Amino acid sequence: MARRTRAEMEETRQQLITSARQAFSEHGYADTSMDELTAQAGFTRGALYHHFGDKKGLLQAVVEQIDAEMDARLHTISSSADDAWEGFCARCRGYLEMALEPEIQRIVLRDAKSVLGGATPESQRHCISSMQGLIQNLITQGTVASVDPQALASLIYGSLAEAAFWIADGEDGNTRLSQSITALDLLLRGLRAH
Template sequence: MSTIQRATRAEAAEQTAARLVATARRAFAERGFARVSLDALAAETGVTRGALHHHFTNKSGLFEAVLRAVDAEIAQELDRLYEAEKDRWKALRSCFHAYLDLALRPDRRRILFRDAPAVLGTRTFEILMASGFGPMVSDLRGLVAEGRIRTIDPEAVAHALNGVVMAQVMWLAEAEDNDGDRLAAAHAALDAVFDGLTAGSQFHCEAS
């Protein structure tokens, strides 16, 4: 087989996998993991069930691919928000607040926070909390060096912030979709956490 033929087959396989993920994402968001049939997904995508198993092994494997796709989509939106704000501290705060709204969008909420913990267990949080972790630690390290935030280990702070926002979205996902009071309370609590990191820093008034 020539290099061109191998590349063509690889591209075709990648396109098939992408179609399966897109189809599965709609189905999981609308009906939930338990009510989605692999046979129906394969038929809707125009592939055999064998091809589906070849790409994702099983239904849980396909669901994990969907989870990762949704997570990557949110990360891209947060990256755009981050790049639009020149101040790194304000950008970081804005991204955490935005995550609450972006992750709980109706087409994402059920996948990320209702079905994923049941289907993938703790792996769900390992995947979600790994997104952007390295750059966040780097930014926090720079903010500590500049005196923008308190002198606390940046990696520990990054884990703490991720833990806070994950706990909040799980709490919010349990509520009715239109529970504005709970969402407002979550944003206020998140502000309090960020304010605590600037307490005593030379830029506290500016940051808050």
């Protein structure tokens, strides 16, 4: 039997992630059969176990892919704004708005929370570090009051994450989003240097 190349192994891994992402999005984690998923992707369960260990490992890989895409979208929002403050505010609102997107809502905000316990510590550190950099810039500009940027980033990140879970958890997501954005705007106004 010929050994598979690294490129072939990575292609298999990506195909499994793509198939799982579609299945988790359509059926949810609990109702996705690994036998059906692997057969649909044209692989055996052995391929799944080799690359991800188990179904939870596959979910983790899917969540990491979606997280990276969300991060890229948020970066685009903040970096394309006319000024740093508006970019920061738009980025925070953008994160909350993503909570209504069906794929993010089901996979990241529902299934990942219940199955994996939420974001990984590594993902949380990345989000906080990214936000900390934006806040440090705003403090340096004199836009945001002088405060420890890591502490503020941790507070804002935690608030946004909990609000996103709350938005995704209810039948009235649009109302919850509107209420959350109103509360967010009040919170962000309080950060401004006077």
